[in-house]
Structures are given as C-alpha cells and as structure tokens.
Amino acid sequence: MITCNQLSRTFCNKPAIDRVTMSIDSNKMVGIIGGSGAGKTTLLKMIAGYLQPTSGSVSLNGKNVFDNLDVLSTIKYAGDDEMIIPSMKIADIIRHYAAFYPRWNGEAVYDWLQRSDLKDNIKYKELSKGMQRQLQIRAALGSRMPVLLLDEPLSGLDYYSSKEMCSLLLEEYMNEPRTMVISTHNMKEMEHILEEIIFMYKGRLILHKPLSVLQHYAIRLTGPKELLLSHIEEKSIYECEGFGNNCTIAIRNYLTSRERQQLEQMGISIGKVDIQDLYIYVTRLAGQEEGYNDADF
Amino acid sequence: MNIDLNSVIPIYIQIADGIADDILNGILEEEAPAYSQYQIAKYYKINPATAAKGIQMLVAEGILLKKRGASMYVAPGAKVRIRSKRKEHFIHNLLVDVIREGKKLGFSIAEIKDMMDQIAEVDILHDNLQSTE
Numbered sequence: 001m002i003t004c005n006q007l008s009r010t011f012c013n014k015p016a017i018d019r020v021t022m023s024i025d026s027n028k029m030v031g032i033i034g035g036s037g038a039g040k041t042t043l044l045k046m047i048a049g050y051l052q053p054t055s056g057s058v059s060l061n062g063k064n065v066f067d068n069l070d071v072l073s074t075i076k077y078a079g080d081d082e083m084i085i086p087s088m089k090i091a092d093i094i095r096h097y098a099a100f101y102p103r104w105n106g107e108a109v110y111d112w113l114q115r116s117d118l119k120d121n122i123k124y125k126e127l128s129k130g131m132q133r134q135l136q137i138r139a140a141l142g143s144r145m146p147v148l149l150l151d152e153p154l155s156g157l158d159y160y161s162s163k164e165m166c167s168l169l170l171e172e173y174m175n176e177p178r179t180m181v182i183s184t185h186n187m188k189e190m191e192h193i194l195e196e197i198i199f200m201y202k203g204r205l206i207l208h209k210p211l212s213v214l215q216h217y218a219i220r221l222t223g224p225k226e227l228l229l230s231h232i233e234e235k236s237i238y239e240c241e242g243f244g245n246n247c248t249i250a251i252r253n254y255l256t257s258r259e260r261q262q263l264e265q266m267g268i269s270i271g272k273v274d275i276q277d278l279y280i281y282v283t284r285l286a287g288q289e290e291g292y293n294d295a296d297f
Numbered sequence: 298m299n300i301d302l303n304s305v306i307p308i309y310i311q312i313a314d315g316i317a318d319d320i321l322n323g324i325l326e327e328e329a330p331a332y333s334q335y336q337i338a339k340y341y342k343i344n345p346a347t348a349a350k351g352i353q354m355l356v357a358e359g360i361l362l363k364k365r366g367a368s369m370y371v372a373p374g375a376k377v378r379i380r381s382k383r384k385e386h387f388i389h390n391l392l393v394d395v396i397r398e399g400k401k402l403g404f405s406i407a408e409i410k411d412m413m414d415q416i417a418e419v420d421i422l423h424d425n426l427q428s429t430e
C-alpha cells in the first residue's frame with residue numbers, strides 16, 4: 001500500500017504538491033488525471049523516491065520511501081525522462097535492463113520489436129518519440145517490479161498505439177497483478193482499464209474514488225429548457241449550454257434511476273458525462289472554495 | 298451480453314443485467330459455469346474489478362454463486378429469481394408509468410385497456426411477449 005500523509009513539495013517557494021493525503025492499495029490500477037502543472041509527475045517522482053518531500057511523508061507498506069533501498073528496489077518509475085543514453089543500441093538497452101532487474105521478462109519488448117520490424121542494433125536516438133515511449137513502457141513492464149508508476153504512458157503515441165498500449169497494460173495486469181499508478185491528461189482511452197481515479201489540481205488532490213462511483217457524479221440532460229430547469233435543482237448544475245428552446249445541462253447526479261426514467265418519459269434525453277468533462281466541473285468547484293472536500297459528493 | 302462503454306448506465310450494472318439476460322435466454326444454464334470476472338474484463342477491455350462488482354451484485358441476489366475457490370456458477374433457481382425481480386419492475390415501474398402517462402394525456406383506464414388489447418395483436422409486441430416466456 002502506498003500512503004501519502006500531508007505530502008508537500010515546493011520548488012523555489014512555489015508549491016508543486018500541496019498537502020496530499022491518500023492511500024493506494026496494492027495491486028490496483030489507479031489513474032491520476034490532471035492538467036499540466038497539476039503535480040502528477042512530482043507526485044509520482046516522490047512516490048518513486050526520486051524527490052524528497054518538503055514536508056509530510058510518503059511510504060510503501062509502512063516504510064518511508066526516500067533513500068530506502070529495500071523499498072526502492074520494488075518500485076519502477078517510467079516517465080519520458082528515462083535515463084537511456086541516446087547512442088545506445090536497443091540490444092544493449094535490453095541487456096542493461098535484464099541485468100538490473102532480477103525478475104526481468106522482456107516479452108513485451110521483444111514482441112513489439114518483432115511486430116514493428118525493428119532490428120535491435122538500432123540506436124535509441126534513431127527511434128521516433130513514440131517508439132522510444134513504447135520501449136520505455138514495455139521495458140518498465142518487463143522489470144516485473146511490484147509497483148509501477150507510469151507517467152503519461154500514452155504521450156507521443158498515435159491513436160492505434162494508444163489503444164494497443166491500454167490493452168497491453170490491462171493484459172499485463174491480469175496476467176501478473178501489480179500496483180500500477182498511471183498519470184495522464186487524456187483519460188478517454190484509459191478510463192475503463194482503471195479501478196480508481198485520482199484528480200489533481202494545482203498540486204492538490206481533489207478527488208479519489210473508484211471508477212464505478214465516478215459515474216454517479218455527473219450526467220448530461222438534454223431537452224426543452226423550461227422543462228429541464230423546472231425539474232432539476234439549480235445548485236446541482238455544473239454547466240448549461242443551449243440554443244433556442246433546447247438546452248443541455250450537466251448536473252451532479254443525485255437522481256435515482258426511477259427519477260431518471262421519469263425524466264426520459266417526459267422527453268428528456270440522458271447521457272454520460274465523460275471523465276475529462278467531469279474533471280473540468282470538479283476543478284471549477286475546487287477552484288471556487290478553499291475548503292473543498294470530495295466527501296461533499 | 299452487450300456492454301456500451303458510453304452509456305449513462307454504470308458498466309457494472311450493465312454487466313449484471315447482461316449476465317441475467319443470458320441466464321433468462323438459456324445461454325447460461327443453472328448449475329453450470331457462468332462468466333468469470335477475467336473473461337468479461339478481457340473481452341470488453343475493462344478492469345476486472347468492474348466486472349467483479351457486477352458479478353458480486355448477482356451473488357448478493359442469489360443469482361450467481363461461487364464454487365471451488367473462484368469459479369462462478371449460475372445458482373439453482375436463478376431464472377425464477379431474475380424473472381420475479383423483473384416482474385416487480387414491470388408492475389411497479391413500467392405499468393405505473395403507462396397508466397400515469399395515459400391519464401395525463403386524457404385516456405381513461407378502460408381506453409388504455411382497450412388499446413393494450415389491440416396492440417397485443419400486432420406482431421411486434423407479440424414477439425416481445427413470446428421471448429420473455
């Protein structure tokens with residue numbers, strides 16, 4: 001279990017991580033969503049022991065992470081500043097990983113090299129950004145570390161590769177369950193393979209819930225403006241868009257399924273609010289009140 | 298079983314309903330193996346915990362049971378239990394809505410009953426009635 005307790009980190013007096021308190025159970029796939037500068041990378045690097053907290057603590061199974069070799073030897077962080085020497089050949093990179101990680105299993109890498117028709121005497125710098133990312137993530141999976149921290153694994157990948165990467169992460173998780181904490185600012189592809197979601201905003205953790213609960217947070221209703229507004233509590237409205245007589249509102253979902261059915265019978269159509277939009281609504285709320293607490297939901 | 302990842306209905310509920318449908322349709326038989334969370338997760342590319350949540354709902358309702366460690370089986374009497382739950386829903390929700398909506402539109406109960414008789418003779422509704430027997 002990864003535990004953060006009032007974890008904070010400042011750079012030049014600016015808080016990058018602000019009093020984050022949370023715990024992540026072992027062997028769960030958890031997603032951290034946040035915009036640029038939200039603190040995702042800083043948080044992951046602190047969990048990985050690369051950065052020392054300014055205050056507060058981060059521990060793994062009760063033991064403090066920073067400078068603790070026992071703990072560090074069970075965590076693999078993979079961001080896009082992976083320490084790979086650009087002039088190294090792929091074969092040498094793999095040899096280094098295999099030597100460094102006692103339980104190394106390079107299947108995910110070899111499989112990809114073969115399918116992509118890449119020779120292992122190609123140098124790292126000769127690979128495209130996307131291919132470098134593929135290699136980094138697949139090597140991280142190959143390390144077989146019980147705790148994997150993947151920092152934006154889909155960045156630089158095209159649509160097809162992103163889908164393939166999500167499938168791969170899920171497949172690896174099911175074949176060999178391990179803790180996977182994955183940060184992204186594009187939840188669209190990733191959403192369904194995750195078990196829990198964390199929202200970060202300006203260094204603060206503003207939400208941490210199971211994915212199945214998150215769907216209760218918001219729904220989208222479309223229909224005649226007056227009808228909608230007369231049946232919905234105004235304070236639950238996140239956003240209202242419309243033209244003419246029709247409008248679409250996104251609301252905090254306090255309705256029972258019976259109430260939803262009844263609205264549908266009145267001619268109101270109901271749709272899902274995707275996680276990216278939910279993030280925007282929740283951050284708006286969080287931005288408004290300092291004492292914001294996701295237990296308010 | 299059909300899952301729509303973009304539906305407003307939570308995925309774990311769609312999974313529970315989907316498994317129940319398959320039991321009613323005879324695709325899954327009583328006292329025979331049901332889908333495991335891993336089979337569902339692999340096929341729909343979702344986290345197994347989500348599938349597990351849907352399965353757990355059915356276990357709590359006595360529709361599925363766990364045997365020999367982690368294997369999921371369809372409980373004996375599952376069909377009857379599912380049907381009775383859906384009958385409840387039909388009477389208390391669907392029928393109530395039809396009557397309320399009809400009254401709102403100005404129909405009398407007698408008129409609603411007549412219309413139901415007429416519609417019942419039409420092929421479409423007839424097929425729907427047959428497939429739920």
